[in-house]
Amino acid sequence: MSKNPVIAVGLNAVILAIAEDSPQLLVVPHTGSGAALPFGPFDPEKHRTFEIGLREWVTEQASFQLGFVEQLYTFGDRGREAPLADLPARGEARVISVGYLALAQEAGERPAGGGVWRDWYRFFPWEDWRNGKPAILSDHIEPALQRWIDEAEGEGRRESRRDRARITFGLDGQSWNEERCLDRYELLYGAGLVSEARRDQGGEPGSVTFGEAMASDHRRVVATALSRIRAKIKYRPVIFDLMPDRFTLSQLQRAAEAIIGYPLHKQNFRRALDRTGFVLGTGKMDAATGGRPAELFRFRRDALKEGPASGISTPRLR
Amino acid sequence: MSKNPVIAVGLNAVILAIAEDSPQLLVVPHTGSGAALPFGPFDPEKHRTFEIGLREWVTEQASFQLGFVEQLYTFGDRGREAPLADLPARGEARVISVGYLALAQEAGERPAGGGVWRDWYRFFPWEDWRNGKPAILSDHIEPALQRWIDEAEGEGRRESRRDRARITFGLDGQSWNEERCLDRYELLYGAGLVSEARRDQGGEPGSVTFGEAMASDHRRVVATALSRIRAKIKYRPVIFDLMPDRFTLSQLQRAAEAIIGYPLHKQNFRRALDRTGFVLGTGKMDAATGGRPAELFRFRRDALKEGPASGISTPRLR
DNA sequence: CTTATATTGCTCATATTGAGCAAAAGGAGT
DNA sequence: ACTCCTTTTGCTCAATATGAGCAATATAAG
Numbered sequence: 001m002s003k004n005p006v007i008a009v010g011l012n013a014v015i016l017a018i019a020e021d022s023p024q025l026l027v028v029p030h031t032g033s034g035a036a037l038p039f040g041p042f043d044p045e046k047h048r049t050f051e052i053g054l055r056e057w058v059t060e061q062a063s064f065q066l067g068f069v070e071q072l073y074t075f076g077d078r079g080r081e082a083p084l085a086d087l088p089a090r091g092e093a094r095v096i097s098v099g100y101l102a103l104a105q106e107a108g109e110r111p112a113g114g115g116v117w118r119d120w121y122r123f124f125p126w127e128d129w130r131n132g133k134p135a136i137l138s139d140h141i142e143p144a145l146q147r148w149i150d151e152a153e154g155e156g157r158r159e160s161r162r163d164r165a166r167i168t169f170g171l172d173g174q175s176w177n178e179e180r181c182l183d184r185y186e187l188l189y190g191a192g193l194v195s196e197a198r199r200d201q202g203g204e205p206g207s208v209t210f211g212e213a214m215a216s217d218h219r220r221v222v223a224t225a226l227s228r229i230r231a232k233i234k235y236r237p238v239i240f241d242l243m244p245d246r247f248t249l250s251q252l253q254r255a256a257e258a259i260i261g262y263p264l265h266k267q268n269f270r271r272a273l274d275r276t277g278f279v280l281g282t283g284k285m286d287a288a289t290g291g292r293p294a295e296l297f298r299f300r301r302d303a304l305k306e307g308p309a310s311g312i313s314t315p316r317l318r
Numbered sequence: 319m320s321k322n323p324v325i326a327v328g329l330n331a332v333i334l335a336i337a338e339d340s341p342q343l344l345v346v347p348h349t350g351s352g353a354a355l356p357f358g359p360f361d362p363e364k365h366r367t368f369e370i371g372l373r374e375w376v377t378e379q380a381s382f383q384l385g386f387v388e389q390l391y392t393f394g395d396r397g398r399e400a401p402l403a404d405l406p407a408r409g410e411a412r413v414i415s416v417g418y419l420a421l422a423q424e425a426g427e428r429p430a431g432g433g434v435w436r437d438w439y440r441f442f443p444w445e446d447w448r449n450g451k452p453a454i455l456s457d458h459i460e461p462a463l464q465r466w467i468d469e470a471e472g473e474g475r476r477e478s479r480r481d482r483a484r485i486t487f488g489l490d491g492q493s494w495n496e497e498r499c500l501d502r503y504e505l506l507y508g509a510g511l512v513s514e515a516r517r518d519q520g521g522e523p524g525s526v527t528f529g530e531a532m533a534s535d536h537r538r539v540v541a542t543a544l545s546r547i548r549a550k551i552k553y554r555p556v557i558f559d560l561m562p563d564r565f566t567l568s569q570l571q572r573a574a575e576a577i578i579g580y581p582l583h584k585q586n587f588r589r590a591l592d593r594t595g596f597v598l599g600t601g602k603m604d605a606a607t608g609g610r611p612a613e614l615f616r617f618r619r620d621a622l623k624e625g626p627a628s629g630i631s632t633p634r635l636r
Numbered sequence: 637c638t639t640a641t642a643t644t645g646c647t648c649a650t651a652t653t654g655a656g657c658a659a660a661a662g663g664a665g666t
Numbered sequence: 667a668c669t670c671c672t673t674t675t676g677c678t679c680a681a682t683a684t685g686a687g688c689a690a691t692a693t694a695a696g
Binding site: 268271272292 | 683684685686687691692693694
């Protein structure tokens with residue numbers, strides 16, 4: 001108590017890649033509470049910046065280089081890290097962790113150091129609308145949310161739960177906003193519908209919960225990352241950090257769909273794409289697509305145009 | 319060396335408000351290196367979360383309550399905090415600071431605790447395009463950037479400096495992107511054109527530098543905040559956190575312009591605004607506007623529609 | 637030599653955006 | 667009372683962008 005409170009800083013990396021049109025997340029198997037994110041302590045003596053530290057231990061542990069790296073969020077809530085059973089005794093140190101989003105070009109070869117690639121929709125099955133609305137939503141999640149709404153005390157509280165559920169999950173008429181990934185996870189956590197919630201509160205682990213659990217608060221960190229990249233893909237050419245050197249437009253589209261989680265209109269996708277000027281056809285063709293061969297494209301790194309955005313309507317300055 | 323490296327966590331708040339159509343930033347005067355952001359140590363024993371800690375000492379120090387609060391970024395570079403002369407001896411502890419953006423409703427009364435409101439464009443005069451392109455850009459900054467480009471060694475390096483300057487400052491034909499506020503500050507810092515750069519490198523302080531300096535890396539933190547809010551205003555109704563309870567549409571527009579830093583087309587602003595459904599006319603009128611009286615509006619808190627965004631064109635799912 | 641599958645090119649109706657004209661509703665000065 | 671001045675508000679119109687779909691093209695498989 002009277003001692004200086006000890007603060008330790010850890011770095012978590014959400015490393016994303018695309019493999020075979022399917023979105024992948026690098027996790028390290030973690031006994032007990034499910035997969036964990038790659039984690040490394042931040043050593044202030046050794047590393048001048050967080051990012052240097054991060055890149056170093058990722059290279060060491062997973063033995064591959066990171067491309068795009070961006071800070072996500074710093075998690076510092078007490079109790080947050082508690083469930084990580086293999087941490088030093090509780091109360092000793094307060095661990096705050098800085099979450100990073102990193103994008104890798106290929107999830108092809110198996111990473112070294114015990115990490116494995118996993119389809120990220122395992123952890124968020126309700127987020128995958130690529131083949132229409134996922135059954136788990138209508139069949140299980142929405143009814144469970146309804147129960148959660150109903151069991152609130154007082155109409156006011158029910159009202160507020162209903163609103164929150166409506167907006168985050170796009171219930172009755174509201175449209176699904178794929179960027180609200182974090183909100184949805186947090187709502188499910190709050191409603192006790194993901195097993196981390198039960199675990200953290202020491203509740204009985206038996207009840208209905210959705211998606212595969214992860215260690216500590218890692219699933220929240222991943223949800224933060226998904227929200228971020230789903231937003232970012234719209235105003236920055238980040239998909240290209242996930243693509244191989246050469247790719248067909250369909251590959252690119254499937255990658256984009258993997259990220260945002262719903263299908264796109266092919267012709268319009270292409271029209272919009274070449275208005276951006278981001279891709280450039282190499283004359284080469286990709287064989288074996290099953291149909292007409294597709295031209296191979298590459299990213300034009302220099303076309304760094306800007307992208308407007310909506311909300312309160314602030315037309316670009318010219 | 320052999321002791322455990324000590325890490326201390328501090329919290330910095332960028333508190334923004336609108337007063338009289340002019341954008342304000344809360345700073346505490348800091349001897350020597352210019353104004354500083356309100357800063358408070360994070361005490362892990364006392365505070366369960368960063369945000370609780372932040373709200374507490376802001377309430378204490380500035381004696382007013384914060385509305386909207388959002389984490390910005392965690393700054394951990396070594397050397398970053400060095401210039402803060404009144405910190406404990408260098409090398410003792412590594413201070414990392416978590417920056418927060420906060421929005422206050424009124425910058426009217428003077429805050430207690432030594433803080434003062436300052437127009438934020440003092441620190442970033444090149445960001446204020448509300449009355450056309452600021453003279454400081456054409457007259458001083460662009461020439462200085464050109465010198466910086468020219469003095470690079472080798473055509474490759476010159477090329478890369480030129481590109482960076484072109485994109486961030488919208489030189490020759492490129493359009494000005496008001497969200498690149500942080501990029502611009504960082505470029506100026508890297509080019510030695512803000513006095514923090516000279517100070518941090520111990521260079522001679524005499525030369526040309528732009529904007530009013532701040533303590534430590536606080537100006538970088540503010541630039542981060544401006545970039546964030548300029549982006550956010552487009553897809554979240556955050557302006558309303560800066561507005562008084564009732565306001566005219568012109569007031570709202572001037573607030574939006576204060577933030578994004580350039581003028582908007584009045585009729586179109588209104589058209590877009592009422593499509594969002596965010597504002598609701600109260601029957602009341604505002605006297606004395608100098609012309610026809612304007613209706614007073616208020617924010618409809620419930621109209622939480624979503625807002626799409628551009629970039630790689632991902633049309634909303636319906 | 638047909639069928640299936642994908643890639644591309646194009647069209648069209650409908651929205652959204654950018655820009656500006658003009659009427660309405662005060663206040664101030666004469 | 668009447669005329670300026672200023673600001674709000676309503677409306678129009680051309681130019682673009684978006685959403686959806688039809689059709690031609692190019693290959694592999696049967």
